[in-house]
Amino acid sequence: xxxxxxxxxxxxxxxxxxxxxxxxxxxxxxxxxxxxxxxxxxxxxxxxxxxxxxxxxxxxxxxxxxxxxxxxxxxxxxxxxxxxxxxxxxxxxxxxxxxxxxxxxxxxxxxxxxxxxxxxxxxxxxxxxxxxxxxxxxxxxxxxxxxxxxxxxxxxxxxxxxxxxxxxxxxxxxxxxxxxxxxxxxxxxxxxxxxxxxxxxxxxxxxxxxxxxxxxxxxxxxxxxxxxxxxxxxxxxxxxxxxxxxxxxxxxxxxxxxxxxxxxxxxxxxxxxxxxxxxxxxxxxxxxxxxxxxxxxxxxxxxxxxxxxxxxxxxxxxxxxxxxxxxxxxxxxxxxxxxxxxxxxxxxxxxxxxxxxxxxxxxxxxxxxxxxxxxxxxxxxxxxxxxxxxxxxxxxxxxxxxxxxxxxxxxxxxxxxxxxxxxxxxxxxxxxxxxxxxxxxxxxxxxxxxxxxxxxxxxxxxxxxxxxxxxxxxxxx
Amino acid sequence: xxxxxxxxxxxxxxxxxxxxxxxxxxxxxxxxxxxxxxxxxxxxxxxxxxxxxxxxxxxxxxxxxxxxxxxxxxxxxxxxxxxxxxxxxxxxx
Numbered sequence: 001x002x003x004x005x006x007x008x009x010x011x012x013x014x015x016x017x018x019x020x021x022x023x024x025x026x027x028x029x030x031x032x033x034x035x036x037x038x039x040x041x042x043x044x045x046x047x048x049x050x051x052x053x054x055x056x057x058x059x060x061x062x063x064x065x066x067x068x069x070x071x072x073x074x075x076x077x078x079x080x081x082x083x084x085x086x087x088x089x090x091x092x093x094x095x096x097x098x099x100x101x102x103x104x105x106x107x108x109x110x111x112x113x114x115x116x117x118x119x120x121x122x123x124x125x126x127x128x129x130x131x132x133x134x135x136x137x138x139x140x141x142x143x144x145x146x147x148x149x150x151x152x153x154x155x156x157x158x159x160x161x162x163x164x165x166x167x168x169x170x171x172x173x174x175x176x177x178x179x180x181x182x183x184x185x186x187x188x189x190x191x192x193x194x195x196x197x198x199x200x201x202x203x204x205x206x207x208x209x210x211x212x213x214x215x216x217x218x219x220x221x222x223x224x225x226x227x228x229x230x231x232x233x234x235x236x237x238x239x240x241x242x243x244x245x246x247x248x249x250x251x252x253x254x255x256x257x258x259x260x261x262x263x264x265x266x267x268x269x270x271x272x273x274x275x276x277x278x279x280x281x282x283x284x285x286x287x288x289x290x291x292x293x294x295x296x297x298x299x300x301x302x303x304x305x306x307x308x309x310x311x312x313x314x315x316x317x318x319x320x321x322x323x324x325x326x327x328x329x330x331x332x333x334x335x336x337x338x339x340x341x342x343x344x345x346x347x348x349x350x351x352x353x354x355x356x357x358x359x360x361x362x363x364x365x366x367x368x369x370x371x372x373x374x375x376x377x378x379x380x381x382x383x384x385x386x387x388x389x390x391x392x393x394x395x396x397x398x399x400x401x402x403x404x405x406x407x408x409x410x411x412x413x414x415x416x417x418x419x420x421x422x423x424x425x426x427x428x429x430x431x432x433x434x435x436x437x438x439x440x441x442x443x444x445x446x447x448x449x450x451x452x453x454x455x456x457x458x459x460x461x462x463x464x465x466x467x468x469x470x471x472x473x474x475x476x477x
Numbered sequence: 478x479x480x481x482x483x484x485x486x487x488x489x490x491x492x493x494x495x496x497x498x499x500x501x502x503x504x505x506x507x508x509x510x511x512x513x514x515x516x517x518x519x520x521x522x523x524x525x526x527x528x529x530x531x532x533x534x535x536x537x538x539x540x541x542x543x544x545x546x547x548x549x550x551x552x553x554x555x556x557x558x559x560x561x562x563x564x565x566x567x568x569x570x
Contacts, residue, residue, distance in 0.1 A: 250531040250545050262531040263545030 001171050001210065002274030002401055004041030007286030010269050014040045015055035016245040018271040019210060020171050021062075023241040023365045023394040026216065027373040028452060032159065033222060035062050035076070036214045036397070036455065037243035037271075043169070043209040046462035051092055051135035052166060053109050054080040054211055058245050059265045062215065065240035066224040068358030070295030074222055077114040078164065078213055080132075082107060093134070093141050100131045100151035108132070111164050113156065113215075126156045132165045136209075138463025146458055153453065160217040167212040167456035168447035170397045171274075174432045175204035178402070182309075182316045186433040187426075190317050201433030206445035207465045214454035219369045232370035233347060238355050240344075240364030241394070242272035242294055267291055272363040273341050273392070274401040279309055280341075294362035297342060301361050304341055305333035310409050320426045324411045327421065336413040340392050349416050353388045367394030377439045384412060385438050397449050397456060398441040406430045521553075537563035 001019030005011035022036040037060065043052050054060065059079060063072035086094055086106040095104030113127040133152035136145045154162045177183040183191055189198045220226045222239055229237035249263030269290050271277070280303045281289045289300060314325035339345050342361040347354035355366040374389040380400040382390025384407060391399040407413075410427035434444045442448050447457035526546045533543040540556030 248545075248548065249543070249550060250533060252529070252531060260529045260531075262529055262547065263543070263550045264548055 001038065001041040001169065001205065002173070003271045003276070003278050006278040007269075007290050008283065009287040010290055013247075013268065014042075015053075016058045016247060016269050017041055018243050018245055018269040020274065021241060021243045021271050021365055021395070022170075022397055022455075023239075023367045024396045025219070025367075025369055025371075025373045025389070025394075026453070026455075027375040029216065030373055031218060032216050033219045033239075033367070033369055034214065034216045034453065034455060035064075035241060036212060037062050038167075038170075038210045038212045038456075039245065040211040042205075043166075043211070044462075045136065045207060045209055045460035045465045047135060048137070048462070049090055049092060050107070051137070052209070052211060053082065054078075054111075054132075054164065054213075056081050056109075057259070057261050058247060060213060060243070060245050062213070062241065062243045064222045065294070065357070065362070065364060066222060066236070068235065068240070068360060070240070070297070070360040070362035070364070071118070071293070073118055073224070075116040075118065076126075076215060077116060079112045079114075080109050080164070081112075082109045084108075092137070096140065097134050097137075097142050097148060098144065100133055100148055102148075105134060108134075111162070113162055126160065127154060127162055130154045130162065130164075135166045136459040136461045138461055140463075142461070145461065149458065160221070161215070161453050163212070163214045163454040165212065166209050166459040167454065168459050169205050169208040169210045170446065170449060170456045172203045172205060172400070172432075172434050172443040172446050173402045174201040174434065176202065177204075178432075182312060184406075184430065184432065186431055187317065187320075190320055192316055192318055199433075201431070201444070203434050203443065203445040207460050209459040210456070212454065212456050214456075216453050223369070229368075229370040232352070232368055233354065234370065235357070237370035238344065238357055238366055238368045240272070240294070240357050240362065240366050242270060242364050244270040267293075270294075272365050274395065275405050276341060276363050279405075280304055280307055282308075294364055295360060297363050298361045300363075301338060301342060304337050305335075306331075307334065307337065307409055310334065310411075313410055317426070321410060321424045323422060323424045324427065327411060327414065332418075334414065335417040337408060339417070340408060340413065345392075345416070350383070350388075353383070353393070355393050365395055366392065378441060379438045380435055380441060380443070381407075381438050384408070398443070398446075400432070400435055400443065403431050403435075532562065534559050534562050534566075 004019050010017045018039055019041045020038040024034055026032055026034050040052055062076045064074040066073045084106055089106055092107050093105045097105045109132045111130040115124045115126050133149040136142055152163055152165050156162050177185050185199050185201045188194055188196045220228050224236045227236040244267050246265035246267045248261040249266050252260045254260055277286050277289050311328050314321040344356040344366040346356040355368040357366055371388050374387050379385030379387035380398055381404055382399050384404055390396055391401050391404055407427055407430050410430055411423040412427045414421045449455055449457055531545040537559040540554045540559045542553045542559055544551045544553055
């Protein structure tokens, strides 16, 4: 969840909290594009009597901009509704859930998928009353979970697949250390005033789940004019992708316990690039950022051009980032970060690569679909690891976006716009310590990703993987 | 005059706990679906919306009232009505 409780307001609304967005060309279906949007951060596997679900009262969307104006050209809308089959029971299930239509399963959720073409204002229902799989409860309730979960993969039509439901969290980050004043455990001995020894990173999202919406469809479904992206230099090959969640403007808690929602849907969460709102936008503007459309992101460009995190690194690690410190002092805007996050990288900067969508500054995942997927030994460092099929060219589920963005902020990408700049050696060495090498696509304590749709792994079972309640060491008296 | 859409076009959005038998056929929602209503009191006619209606008065001095039902919102201007609603609200304080 690269965007998890990242804004004060949305932190109180997990069902609408957009945690990650992925967009990539699958290696096994290179004529397709996979779009994934996750919600509901820090989902413990164990639950009950109610388990994790999408909100029936939330409008979830995945947007595609295929002409570079920051405005969606195509939106895929997802609505959910929940039913009870055994309303007089207090239980989620009264026996084993042996299939997605099990009579033992009480509280069930269904999805409706709609494609909106904003140009023609045409709305096409792609699927209706699509059953979601249950949460992975345990060996008595969900004895053959993988079998039932696979029944939640729906063929909307030829070559168009849909899944929505619980998955294993795919994002990995040493969250406990990183948000402890920028502690990177492998280098924490160098942290200002530190008495801690260097140590391996800890995946703070170990054994957590997430609610995932996944779509896979032909690339031509989302390009301008149905263009088949074969030429990476053609601007029609690149799409901008982001997701959002919206709630109705008014909510009333009625006397009988019912909640009445009225009014149009208002956006309360959005996400394009990982960690954008998380680490670049000031805390007092994060909820406002969530309410805005990407086409208005010019108003936030200054936070990208002069990121606070870049200012902090030389302070937190004295003597480790002298070149970055000088760059900060110069006041020069970080044109590299502006390109990576807000416009895409134009042609001519990196040989053979571009994902530029034009001058409109908008936070989007920009995926050049004409760049073929890397089948053999992809790099989890994506483009800065020499793998143009990875982040920031879209985002694959195993890309180590935290390390990539930390290195970028620390200066490794600045030479792209200022060839005379030499990044600090430490900038290129930054790591969370959660992968064994650049080609490790199974980071520490992640459930192995699937090689096929819906790509995120089987969710952790509540019975086998309860929340890690091992207490921290007692503080000294 | 802009009339609120008829009952047939609206679905009452229920809470998470409500049982829904079968699937609800929902027209794809549009973000911030708003319409400007008559600005003068007395011009509003037609059938009344049969369901929950929420009226939001941000500032009674401007007379702007957001009237919400289903997934739609109508912006209505009526200083007298807004002032009366504000006086009713003051009774609760």
